[in-house]
Amino acid sequence: MLIHPQFDPVAFSLGPLAIRWYGLMYLFAFFQFWWLGKRRIQTHPQLARADWTVPQLEDLLFYGALGVVLGGRLGQVLFYEPGYYLARPLEMLAVWKGGMAFHGGFLGVLVAMGLYARKMRRSWLDITDFIAPLVPLGLAAGRIGNFINGELWGRVSDPALPWAMIFPQVDQLPRHPSQLYQASLEGLVLFVVLWLYARSVRPRGAVSGMFLVGYGLFRFIAEFFRTPDEGIFGLSDVISMGQWLSLPMILCGSTMLIWSSSRRIL
Numbered sequence: 001m002l003i004h005p006q007f008d009p010v011a012f013s014l015g016p017l018a019i020r021w022y023g024l025m026y027l028f029a030f031f032q033f034w035w036l037g038k039r040r041i042q043t044h045p046q047l048a049r050a051d052w053t054v055p056q057l058e059d060l061l062f063y064g065a066l067g068v069v070l071g072g073r074l075g076q077v078l079f080y081e082p083g084y085y086l087a088r089p090l091e092m093l094a095v096w097k098g099g100m101a102f103h104g105g106f107l108g109v110l111v112a113m114g115l116y117a118r119k120m121r122r123s124w125l126d127i128t129d130f131i132a133p134l135v136p137l138g139l140a141a142g143r144i145g146n147f148i149n150g151e152l153w154g155r156v157s158d159p160a161l162p163w164a165m166i167f168p169q170v171d172q173l174p175r176h177p178s179q180l181y182q183a184s185l186e187g188l189v190l191f192v193v194l195w196l197y198a199r200s201v202r203p204r205g206a207v208s209g210m211f212l213v214g215y216g217l218f219r220f221i222a223e224f225f226r227t228p229d230e231g232i233f234g235l236s237d238v239i240s241m242g243q244w245l246s247l248p249m250i251l252c253g254s255t256m257l258i259w260s261s262s263r264r265i266l
Contacts, residue, residue, distance in 0.1 A: 001164050001165070001174055002164065004150055004166065004167045006150065006168060007021065007149075009022065009148065021145055021148045022149055029142060030061060032137050032138060033064070033134045033135070034057060036137070037061075037130075037131070037134050038054055040130070040133070040134070040198075044198075060113075060116060060131060063113065064112055064113070064131065066108075066112055067105065067109035067112030067113070068109055069108075071105045071106070071107050071108015071111070072100035072102070073092065074104050075100075075101030075108075076101040076104060077092055079101050079104060079241060080101055080229045103242075103246075110128075113127045113128055113131070125204050125208060129198075129204065129207040129208050132194055132198070132207045133194040133195045136191035136194060137188075137191050139186050139187045140187020140191070141183075141187075143186070143187060144183050147177065147179035151179075152226060153167045153179070153226075153227055154176030154179075154181070154226050155226065157176045157225075159174045164176070165177045175227075178226035178227075181222050181226075182219070182222045185218035185219075185221065185222055186219055189218065190214045190218055193210070202260070203261065203263045205256045205260040205263075206256070206260040208256060209255075209257040211253070212249045212253025215246070215249060216249035217250060219242055220247070223243045229241050229242070
């Protein structure tokens with residue numbers, strides 16, 4: 001049976017400044033977004049015809065980073081730990097300690113992309129179609145950060161499971177390393193699916209719809225192996241908060257795929 005390595009959450013220090021692994025994962029996520037976006041612009045004829053440029057990509061990254069950080073933190077506060085943060089309001093600002101909700105960050109990015117679309121007078125769906133394949137590897141990096149921090153551990157598992165892991169900060173029971181499950185499904189697998197899907201010319205909204213369906217399904221599956229958060233509904237024994245929030249994504253994504261399939265390619 002494996003034991004969680006109990007990593008030091010601080011990667012290194014520069015004098016009084018502590019650089020945490022969780023923060024480095026976010027830096028990696030932003031860098032790979034820029035690198036993959038640049039590659040898409042250079043190799044995808046449809047994007048070249050749509051006049052996408054690297055400076056526009058960099059503007060998108062700025063808007064997206066704000067949406068991720070502000071929305072992710074607000075989502076954690078409202079969706080998962082409202083009681084905790086109401087009692088400790090100053091900790092809402094302590095993003096370096098972790099505690100970023102994907103669904104909140106997702107909504108934050110949608111708002112940020114809406115503002116960018118209005119500024120650039122572009123179609124909102126054109127923007128979300130462009131960025132969708134750039135997101136999953138960043139999600140994988142975030143889940144690896146969760147694993148390094150020893151947070152969001154999994155449910156109790158069969159001790160015979162070869163990769164069952166004990167998280168000493170929790171108890172001595174074997175558990176699923178659910179952070180790594182999510183890094184694999186929502187990160188690596190979703191990236192491969194979207195990257196291959198987006199290589200062909202698709203109708204407007206199709207790539208965005210595929211992202212919603214893919215992430216929603218993979219997150220829904222992964223939640224069966226993750227210790228559920230209580231959230232604001234108090235129904236974690238029936239369906240977890242992550243699953244509640246993923247269902248609308250699956251529904252909206254399926255609707256978008258059906259809608260886009262009836263339209264000509266733009």
